[in-house]
Amino acid sequence: MTFQDLKIVEPILQAVSEKGYTEPTPIQEKAIPVALQGRDILGCAQTGTGKTAAFAIPLIQHISQTSQKSRGISALILTPTRELALQIEECLTDYARHTGVRHGVIFGGVGQQPQVDMLRRGIDILVATPGRLLDLKAQGLLRLDSIRYFVLDEADRMLDMGFIHDIKKLLPMLPKQKQTMLFSATMPQEIQEITRKILHNPARVEVTPVSSTVDTIDQRLYFVEKQEKTALLISLLHERDERSVLVFSRTKHRADNIVRKLVKAGIKSQAIHGNKSQSVRQSALGNFKTGKTRVMVATDIAARGIDINELPLVINYDIPDVPETYVHRIGRTGRAGNEGLALSFCCDDERKQLKDIQKLTGKRIRVAQ
Missing domain, CATH: 3.40.50.300 (P-loop containing nucleotide triphosphate hydrolases)
Known part of the structure; x- marks a missing residue:
């Protein structure tokens, strides 16, 4: 339809x-x-x-x-x-x-x-x-x-x-x-x-809420101070070799701020959210799909336009307020039978949201070593 x-x-x-x-x-x-x-x-x-x-x-x-x-x-x-x-x-x-x-x-x-x-x-x-x-x-x-x-x-x-x-x-x-x-x-x-x-x-x-996550998705959790999230993100992106990474931010302002810091660290990144014009959004999406941009930082609303079958890594920079949103976010990786990895950064303020997510999915997210 x-x-x-x-x-x-x-x-x-x-x-x-x-x-x-x-x-x-x-x-x-x-x-x-x-x-x-x-x-x-x-x-x-x-x-x-x-x-x-x-x-x-x-x-x-x-x-x-x-x-x-x-x-x-x-x-x-x-x-x-x-x-x-x-x-x-x-x-x-x-x-x-x-x-x-x-x-x-x-x-x-x-x-x-x-x-x-x-x-x-x-x-x-x-x-x-x-x-x-x-x-x-x-x-x-x-x-x-x-x-x-x-x-x-x-x-x-x-x-x-x-x-x-x-x-x-x-x-x-x-x-x-x-x-x-x-x-x-x-x-x-x-x-x-x-x-x-x-x-x-x-x-x-x-609509029936999504309550089960895709089995092929490896979910890992990082407990981190709020002010240390960007440093952790940069460190992980330097260590890992995934060519396409989708990062979720709660707000448009934060998405832009994350991109500025990633670019400064030498990581090709762009943001996509509601304040961007349609032409800018389409250009950013094109760059992400072709690999010109390695990291796309998106808000939940803007991410609806992102549909990539082979997306190896999703990172929740912010834990979402609604547990179903977490399921939708990580479901963007592990598609078409591919393995996927979802990393989540959780600060003290977000522990309640984390608890709600684990209650919904019936799984305890493994803390990364």
Whole structure:
């Protein structure tokens, strides 16, 4: 199946194509057609499955096809953390670039004035964390009466972080007539109660999480101080002889920083992430596939465009927050019956994520000697 088969309009298809994507992920394949019909959705999916595009693309399409734009905010996407809010905003930037749909993001921990100015200029889609949203609403700086689409993302994580009271406080502020999409990796009792209250005859879409790793992948672990990760990476790359190495970084800024230090150490490297233009990304990918560049440093979103059968080594410079993401990352090596090696760098701050990965895979990752 291709994105064209999902009945996505041409401006969005063009943006999808520019990002180098040709086939939808399973959650996108299931959710996008239903969302485009205007039905409520109960989605069971982890971060790393492509679910952001599964709700972002329908929102952009609905709003871009509305003959008379609403004067207020048409869509609200509520997410638990600043990092997730910024990831969703990046996704909206990618897919809305040819549509004229305006979007913005608000979150706490930073000054509110630039966010207030953005809201006054007018946007169609707002990405928000609960605290800052309710704060601006209480100050009379934000109206929610024009909302026609509401997305509650990472609902179970909202519960874990203590935001459930904020969500219950917010729900009565939204119009009753709207399309609602709720996504959660798990369905604890309190989330089930909320789904019964806010969803009307929802379509249930889910993807089975990947829980088993490829047997041919040799997984090894390095416990290392955070500030020593780059030195360890350079040392390993000098010692080892793999011609193609994919390194995963949690953020775009860190990916660029790693590349600068690798190049300084004489290791041919390039970064690929959402801030790079399509031509730069394609050029970097071409260099990596032909062997001109030995090391590609990528964020999880950008790495979706990397498909190389004989990739001998994947390095997790940062341990991912979501265990399934680890499985997807290391699954890029050991393909087509080839042996593969996955090395992971773990500092003290990442031990919880490591524990979650080992629980999911049912395997203890061997500590490198």
